Amino acid sequence: xxxxxxxxxxxxxxxxxxxxxxxxxxxxxxxxxxxxxxxxxxxxxxxxxxxxxxxxxxxxxxxxxxxxxxxxxxxxxxxxxxxxxxxxxxxxxxxxxxxxxxxxxxxxxxxxxxx
Amino acid sequence: xxxxxxxxxxxxxxxxxxxxxxxxxxxxxxxxxxxxxxxxxxxxxxxxxxxxxxxxxxxxxxxxxxxxxxxxxxxxxxxxxxxxxxxxxxxxxxxxxxxxxxxxxxxxxxxxx
Numbered sequence: 001x002x003x004x005x006x007x008x009x010x011x012x013x014x015x016x017x018x019x020x021x022x023x024x025x026x027x028x029x030x031x032x033x034x035x036x037x038x039x040x041x042x043x044x045x046x047x048x049x050x051x052x053x054x055x056x057x058x059x060x061x062x063x064x065x066x067x068x069x070x071x072x073x074x075x076x077x078x079x080x081x082x083x084x085x086x087x088x089x090x091x092x093x094x095x096x097x098x099x100x101x102x103x104x105x106x107x108x109x110x111x112x113x114x115x
Numbered sequence: 116x117x118x119x120x121x122x123x124x125x126x127x128x129x130x131x132x133x134x135x136x137x138x139x140x141x142x143x144x145x146x147x148x149x150x151x152x153x154x155x156x157x158x159x160x161x162x163x164x165x166x167x168x169x170x171x172x173x174x175x176x177x178x179x180x181x182x183x184x185x186x187x188x189x190x191x192x193x194x195x196x197x198x199x200x201x202x203x204x205x206x207x208x209x210x211x212x213x214x215x216x217x218x219x220x221x222x223x224x225x226x227x228x
Contacts, residue, residue, distance in 0.1 A: 042218040
């Protein structure tokens with residue numbers, strides 16, 4: 001498995017501002033993912049972040065709203081831009097361990113409230 | 116219709132009971148099937164995974180996949196209060212890449228003393 005940390009663990013933000021969430025892994029991984037988890041709904045994949053290439057966004061998510069950086073094999077950031085109350089959610093990063101293509105491991109999540 | 120359907124519960128059982136958690140799906144391309152456990156205010160924790168049809172056992176947990184019926188199950192034997200959590204099923208249609216997961220909404224389980 002992998003040890004994954006996220007910062008911040010929670011935040012309350014004003015409408016119209018931006019928040020950057022950090023994800024740190026204790027080992028080098030090729031693929032990292034960002035998910036959103038809203039109450040009563042499935043985890044929804046926002047984007048896949050591979051080191052050395054542009055992030056791949058899922059339908060309904062755009063780079064201007066959720067820019068992602070992946071500067072190295074152990075770190076990624078997700079920014080939630082120009083926030084509205086609808087962005088209130090839990091944001092989770094996950095990693096795919098090299099050689100274990102079906103096992104994703106999740107961080108503890110960032111609980112975001114937009115007022 | 117959602118690709119993955121999961122009864123949200125909540126499901127309440129007495130300690131020691133056998134618990135059955137289930138998901139149905141519509142995408143016949145799904146090959147990998149996973150169960151995650153999520154405690155309150157924590158990230159999902161991978162419990163079990165299976166490939167294609169069949170059973171897999173790990174301690175008190177058994178995962179079962181019936182691809183012909185597009186139905187997967189997780190059984191918990193001798194349930195404990197520490198099993199109280201939300202259980203999420205997840206599926207992937209990609210083998211070698213194994214990246215995109217499609218999740219159910221989760222079933223909230225409470226095991227009572």
